[in-house]
């Protein structure tokens with residue numbers, strides 16, 4: 001017997017859960033299917049466990065730095081199993097909250113995989129149940145791209161497995177140069193593994209501001225990470241427990257673990273999109289308009305599967321906007337202008353607005369303010385880590401069109417700067433704002449002279 005819903009959501013992650021809850025609060029009869037765990041990538045094997053691991057990995061450096069402040073830190077050791085099980089406890093708690101919120105909103109939850117049968121029917125794979133819905137939301141997220149099928153690929157892990165390793169590795173190769181790759185390189189290094197970051201491109205973090213990319217590269221090397229650009233693995237060999245990564249440029253790198261973080265693919269394989277006639281692009285991402293509508297009436301997609309900005313807050317916003325528009329009588333399109341974001345590399349990155357390359361292309365008259373300095377903490381800590389800040393100002397309007405920071409708590413700064421830049425703050429507004437002293441961020445309101453002036 002088939003059930004009928006106003007909305008059926010495929011995927012109980014960031015976007016799907018938000019959409020389901022909001023639609024239900026607008027009075028819709030909603031069901032959601034989740035094949036793994038509620039909370040999705042972000043909660044179960046993404047942002048949250050990653051940030052917990054970043055916190056864990058910073059202690060090694062902090063123990064060292066404590067000496068400069070008079071502390072003698074006694075014998076210390078690191079227990080990987082304790083970290084993993086404490087992380088798992090927190091993830092279980094968060095998953096419980098997600099389930100509880102869906103339940104409170106009156107959403108029917110199915111712990112099952114859903115696949116399309118036709119444009120308004122899904123089949124639950126385990127139970128075989130058929131479910132009819134007036135509208136279907138695809139919120140299935142993305143999965144790690146493992147690249148070409150190299151010899152020895154069976155020994156390679158992705159970020160999914162990195163959260164559950166039985167033992168902490170002594171030597172790690174992280175292949176990739178995106179934010180997940182640099183974050184994990186920092187985690188492994190901080191927790192004590194000899195870490196190599198291997199990236200095929202010219203410089204890590206493609207798409208970020210070039211100064212930020214080169215400064216992070218240098219800071220990661222200072223911390224002991226071997227960063228190799230312009231090379232990729234061609235073969236992986238296993239002897240006993242030991243792995244050897246062979247590269248195209250003829251390098252051989254020893255490792256106990258090799259993790260690929262070379263991108264993510266939309267999770268559409270086997271979803272039955274062909275049965276529903278839903279259009280995808282060359283990458284397999286679902287094509288949507290500004291209201292998250294696919295080419296098929298009644299079928300929508302939000303989050304990573306639609307490959308707009310692949311970030312949790314964006315998936316949540318898209319899910320919310322969809323539910324408010326379709327079930328709440330509102331007309332909401334997500335605004336993607338000035339999306340602030342962080343990379344939890346070590347040091348951390350906070351960024352909002354245009355990169356310098358984008359700003360140069362968009363604004364013929366541009367003032368560039370750069371500042372690199374030693375944060376106050378490192379006057380005693382013994383660390384030679386530098387903080388870097390950059391403001392990009394459209395000289396015609398005085399508007400700050402981009403801000404990029406590398407250094408402690410930059411992610412926190414990006415959130416607040418996001419408000420200012422979204423409101424259209426000018427350089428004069430920054431200058432008129434009183435400094436907070438002594439902080440690193442006071443530099444943002446005290447950079448008086450442009451380092452470079454670009455004029456058409």
Ligand SMILES: Cc1cc2nc3c(=O)[nH]c(=O)nc-3n(C[C@H](O)[C@H](O)[C@H](O)COP(=O)(O)OP(=O)(O)OC[C@H]3O[C@@H](n4cnc5c(N)ncnc54)[C@H](O)[C@@H]3O)c2cc1C
Nearest residue numbers: 011013014015035040041046114140141303304310311312
């Ligand atoms: C290691 C890592 C770190 C990250 N760090 C950050 C960060 O710091 N900040 C940030 O903003 N973003 C981060 N992200 C990205 C963020 O996790 C995603 O952008 C976000 O989770 C996307 O939400 P979503 O709803 O599109 O998909 P997801 O959260 O991935 O949810 C999709 C859900 O659908 C389920 N599913 C898939 N197919 C089916 C099916 N057929 N039937 C039933 N269920 C199905 C999946 O099991 C999954 O639970 C990170 C990602 C990773 C991998």
